[in-house]
Amino acid sequence: MGQKLLLDTVHIENIQTYEGYAKQGGYQAIAKVLKSMSPEEVLEEVKKSGLRGRGGAGFPTGMKWSFIAKPEGVPRYLLCNADESEPGTFKDRYLMEKNPHLLIEGMIVSSFALGCHTSYIYIRGEFMWILHILEKAIAEAYAKGWLGKNIKGSGYDLDLYVSPGAGAYICGEETALIESLEGKRGNPRIKPPFPAIKGLWQSPTVVNNVETLASVVPIINRGGEEYAKIGIGRSTGTKLISACGNVNKPGVYEIELGISVEEFLYSDEYCGGIKGGKRLKACVPGGSSVPILPHYLVTKTAAGEQRLMSYESLSDGGFATGSMLGSGGFIVFDEDQCVVRNTWNFTRFYHHESCGQCSPCREGTGWMEKVLHRIENGHGHMHDLDLLWDVQRKIEGNTICPLGDAAAWPVAAALRHFREEFEWHIKEPIKCLKGNYGLVNEPALAV
Amino acid sequence: MGEIKEFKPEILKEIDRIIKQFPEGNQKSAILRVLHLAQNEFGNWLSADTMDYVARLLHLNPIEVYEVATFYSMYNVKAVGKVVIEVCRTGPCCLVGAENIIRHLENSLEIKPGQTTADGLFTLKTVECLGACGYGPMFQIGETYYENLTEEKVDGILNTFRTAQN
Ligand SMILES: Cc1cc2nc3c(=O)[nH]c(=O)nc-3n(C[C@H](O)[C@H](O)[C@H](O)COP(=O)(O)O)c2cc1C
Ligand code: FES
Numbered sequence: 057m058g059q060k061l062l063l064d065t066v067h068i069e070n071i072q073t074y075e076g077y078a079k080q081g082g083y084q085a086i087a088k089v090l091k092s093m094s095p096e097e098v099l100e101e102v103k104k105s106g107l108r109g110r111g112g113a114g115f116p117t118g119m120k121w122s123f124i125a126k127p128e129g130v131p132r133y134l135l136c137n138a139d140e141s142e143p144g145t146f147k148d149r150y151l152m153e154k155n156p157h158l159l160i161e162g163m164i165v166s167s168f169a170l171g172c173h174t175s176y177i178y179i180r181g182e183f184m185w186i187l188h189i190l191e192k193a194i195a196e197a198y199a200k201g202w203l204g205k206n207i208k209g210s211g212y213d214l215d216l217y218v219s220p221g222a223g224a225y226i227c228g229e230e231t232a233l234i235e236s237l238e239g240k241r242g243n244p245r246i247k248p249p250f251p252a253i254k255g256l257w258q259s260p261t262v263v264n265n266v267e268t269l270a271s272v273v274p275i276i277n278r279g280g281e282e283y284a285k286i287g288i289g290r291s292t293g294t295k296l297i298s299a300c301g302n303v304n305k306p307g308v309y310e311i312e313l314g315i316s317v318e319e320f321l322y323s324d325e326y327c328g329g330i331k332g333g334k335r336l337k338a339c340v341p342g343g344s345s346v347p348i349l350p351h352y353l354v355t356k357t358a359a360g361e362q363r364l365m366s367y368e369s370l371s372d373g374g375f376a377t378g379s380m381l382g383s384g385g386f387i388v389f390d391e392d393q394c395v396v397r398n399t400w401n402f403t404r405f406y407h408h409e410s411c412g413q414c415s416p417c418r419e420g421t422g423w424m425e426k427v428l429h430r431i432e433n434g435h436g437h438m439h440d441l442d443l444l445w446d447v448q449r450k451i452e453g454n455t456i457c458p459l460g461d462a463a464a465w466p467v468a469a470a471l472r473h474f475r476e477e478f479e480w481h482i483k484e485p486i487k488c489l490k491g492n493y494g495l496v497n498e499p500a501l502a503v
Numbered sequence: 504m505g506e507i508k509e510f511k512p513e514i515l516k517e518i519d520r521i522i523k524q525f526p527e528g529n530q531k532s533a534i535l536r537v538l539h540l541a542q543n544e545f546g547n548w549l550s551a552d553t554m555d556y557v558a559r560l561l562h563l564n565p566i567e568v569y570e571v572a573t574f575y576s577m578y579n580v581k582a583v584g585k586v587v588i589e590v591c592r593t594g595p596c597c598l599v600g601a602e603n604i605i606r607h608l609e610n611s612l613e614i615k616p617g618q619t620t621a622d623g624l625f626t627l628k629t630v631e632c633l634g635a636c637g638y639g640p641m642f643q644i645g646e647t648y649y650e651n652l653t654e655e656k657v658d659g660i661l662n663t664f665r666t667a668q669n
Binding site: 131140141142143144145146148149174176180181182183184185215217219220221222223224225236237238239240241242257298299300301302306307308344385387388389393397398401402405408409 | 524526529531532533534535536538539567570571574575576577578592593594595597598599630631632633634635636637638639643646647
């Protein structure tokens, strides 16, 4: 059994309440910080921990914090990204529902390190009931003196609020999130200036994922160095993985980074194998935006090494034969699933969610959706495959925010690994409407 | 012009609390949350009257409210039924049968996504991933998530709303 740092107490019935959380050692990290640490020392621990952003990009958290500008007399803001909209991802929701005080404590510690006196949790509007859970927990924290003016006599003031979105994937992108929190449409901003310099209301701002901020609590409790001993290489600590699709036990799991994909997928402690004893067809290991892996690249890398649940191993082989850990949305496809249909579905998602500012994304996602729909419905042509390749390539890297890349990568990866399945749809339009292609063949020579 | 809109006093108090969460002069930040409240209060959708009322409350130009209301998918800018079923149509849910559930809803309600039943009770909306991918197929009604749906479960839920209506 791996160590758990975030979900170790979720089975305790009243852990949602202040008393329950405090009884399990809650609010000791912030107590330690206020009593004996400076903001710089907190930052140092986070740096030592090797913690990387859990929202998808895996950017080192300590480094991100060190970029925040500190002009005299200007407030700074910490924003928690609880937008959780990447298809396949439902981990932050679980953490907030089960253990809201952990996030709150993590935000107090992190706000202290950054010198923020007002912080916000931006949560997707559909999670309104979690917003109520968080507000209740925040009210408890105020009542116990962990929020508000002069926290526990330390002289440090902090207010913490929750604010909802209203249905827009793009608001998970940090500058769109800021726009949305300012009460506007969620159109991402052109960077620079980066939020660390000019973010919310033009003030220096840090945006971090729910799980990232919650992880700061065990880092302070154990010390950064101890935290860094968990995991493998530059993938330190534990990670929440939300498993879905055709597995026996979908759900949210906390893993020590570095366990094998094989163990995660097949052991009873985690996914428990493919449902119905079927064969594995493919896996999207880090949320819909990351490249899909065909069955022969899921548990092993192209070099024949065991694939691990870590930032490095999942991306081993680059986009040619690897993928990404991303947000930890682990989507499993059994042999009866259709990759063309799923690619069309994902593309429809990105088209729907494109904010429309940049032509390559707004138009390109629409084109890809139409072409994929045509192929899936038996009206495709061989040259459509070149067209798809061309369109995705022209989106990637040509947009203000990475939603364009996120839309392009799944299409590129599907074409790369499942070309024979796409071709079959085009050559056998009747068969593709009735049945499915099954597993693709492993190329004789790994490229 | 419709009837004059006014929030109940307790909601006005709630809005006051929300506005105070933002530094003075930034009451615009309250707009998303206030629109959720308005949609709940005034018939599940945001009419022009409702949006204008919200604009007055927050001291904003009406256009600032329209801009927001039309960007976010949770806001209905056309009239909808009493019960809005928002069913997830995204990949992970489809791997576990969402398409069948959507078809079943269409057949049971005799409407397509985007439409409202003749009796004005149900509106069917297909939406993108609601962050419940491991518990699909699923839909949301109001603040409630209904997860691990089967056709039988769906029938039961629809019947509960039908009975509550009568
Ligand atoms: C289109 C798009 C959607 C995103 N959605 C989310 C999200 O739902 N939650 C999240 O934490 N990060 C999301 N991100 C990443 C954020 O922009 C940002 O990198 C992250 O919140 C930083 O936090 P971290 O460093 O703690 O990971 C998204 C990025 C893009 C481009
Ligand atoms: S795909 Fe349906 S909730 Fe995520």
